[in-house]
Amino acid sequence: MITANKISIEVLPNKEGYFGEYGGQLVPPELKTELDNIASAYEEIKDDPDFIKEYNDLLKHYVGRPSPLYFAKNLTEKLGGAKIYLKREDLNHTGAHKINHCLGEALLAKRMGKKKLLAETGAGQHGVALATAAAIVGLECEIHMGEIDVHKEHPNVVRMKLLGAKVVPVTSGGRCLKDAVDSAFGVYMQDFNSVMYAIGSVVGPHPFPEMVRDFQSVIGREAKEQIVEHEDKLPDYLIACVGGGSNAIGLFYEFLDTKVNMIGVEPSGKSFKPGEHAATMTLGKPGALHGMLTYFLQDDEGEPLHVHTIASGMDYPGVGPEHSYLKDQGRVEYVTIDDEEALEAFQELSKVEGIIPALESSHALSHAMKLAPTLDKDKTIIVNLSGRGDKDVDFVVDRLGM
């Protein structure tokens, strides 16, 4: 959507929301009816010139797009191989890529006559981006957050409140992200008329994986134009971190019909033992999670496993169904980076380029730093710098004892 560029490969998902065998709408009938309403509203507005103009104006004047594609000269010279470019999503208003799809979801909700945006949040990044979108578009916003996260992520709780959102601490179960999802869904099921659930990544039932991807695909469209300006050719590699997978598919989507190599980087956390990582596609199996069929980390009963990573934005046992499909197709390679490696990359970029990256993005960067020296100097790599690291500074200082 929102582009003249057409891809020649099969356009997915299909009408039922499947990417190959992944995706779909594994939800109760009442919810399916509402999701179908959202899907058809989206089908209508995505080609509506007024909607496109309103969305693009916000991206340009409010978010500050296009985000730069920056040649990391110092880092490249230090590594002595392929040229590393950074797609600077960290420079967006609110400091990450999430605002791209939150604004899209907010505009859609408003067009559908909804009054309120509802969501869960883990570390609070999605909550802050959504509260921001709700404020600018003029909707109410209610964010459910596990009580443990409310304490851990105090600054984001304050931000959401300042932005006018209602933050609901969730005290059931493990009081974490998973419980926040259940709690928020409980509220949603009571009131489809005035509320839209705004999912925070390319996950969940159709049409969210498609919608969120389309809204994020602006990253790749810009990057393609920008790299051609710099290099007069397409890049050799795209690298992005994968939590739910929205920033990665946002970068990849425009390049799917090209020969460009694509690498998604998952967090292997402390170790490959169950509960100590979030390497969904590396170690997970396909199954049903949160209304979709996809790879996820599960026990023998098919229950989602606990996950760990220092990057709280990637603290999710599943992944968007399109990534599951791209993995099986062999179109995207998925690799892992652990906590220590991500921390090293975090410090390296800060020192060498004067850019403090999010710990999530540091995973992508770390892989790029391994790959670049193995490639010739005429090769190019684009790393999606999905967010800025200001939110992680206190944690890193504690951890490193600085």
Ligand SMILES: *Cc1c(COP(=O)(O)O)cnc(C)c1O
């Ligand atoms: C949330 C977040 C991620 C992970 O989410 P995806 O849907 O996989 O993109 C990555 N980077 C940052 C900065 C985030 O806030």
